[in-house]
Amino acid sequence: FYLLRDEPDVHFTFGSIQRGGVSNATQGMHSSKYCLNIAGDTPSSNRLFDAIASHCVPVIISDQIELPFEDIIDYSEFCIFVRNSDAVKEKFLINLIRGIGKEEWTRMWRKIQEVEKFFEFRYPSRDDDAVQLIWKSILKKVPAIKLKLHRSKRYSRTLDARVKKERSSLVVPPNFCVGYGMVTVKL
Incomplete structure (x- = not known):
């Protein structure tokens, strides 16, 4: 957070569930090209699912994250992975993201649209959910x-x-x- 807070095109949303925080975060994700996904203290975080549902390219900061359905889905096709040690280097993360061209971002964005169905829970269930x-x-x-x-x-x-x-x-x-x-x- 501290390394990115003064960047003009980086948006942070803070809040709580009671004060419209979820709505603000959802709007922010839908209007963003990239969504930061920092490994937290719980494996049940919704950040990755929310980013995919928002068609926002996940930027995953973690050295050893275990992702759902990784034996079926190749996350490198639509996510950006950053090691913890690189993420804390001054300007590394913002330069990495800004260095991704429109063509590459569009390819990742289209792949998110293809795989989003795999992250949806439907009733009744379908073959691809x-x-x-x-x-x-x-x-x-x-x-x-x-x-x-x-x-x-x-x-x-x-x-x-x-x-x-x-x-x-x-x-x-x-x-x-x-x-x-x-x-x-x-x-």
Whole structure:
């Protein structure tokens, strides 16, 4: 914030939910080309989703951010990634953004329009919405979970199996079942 506050074409919106802060932030995002997405203290932040819904190119400042559906979506096609150490350098961020040409920005903006459907939750769900991508991501992880579980049982008959079992990093909840092509949770 402090490195960008005096830049004439940078807009910051402050406020609370009760005082129209959400409306002001939404208007600011819709009228902006780039939206800053600083890694915070919660993985459930809406900043990325809000930027995409506003067709505002996300500028993600983080060294190790885990993004939703990253195994399906190539975020480098419509986001700008900046390392923490670079973001705090004087004029680095603003020069990076100003150095992006109209053609490149337009390409990223069009890609946002293509992928925004993946971040929408619909009822009833459709093949290309967030609910379906969540299930696809889970289904991709199930084989790795099964493999790790099966490997953890290899030496279950050895003398030190009890010790290894106690130290096992894999914890499978008792209500988690893996069937053939389906993941279910018993309630």
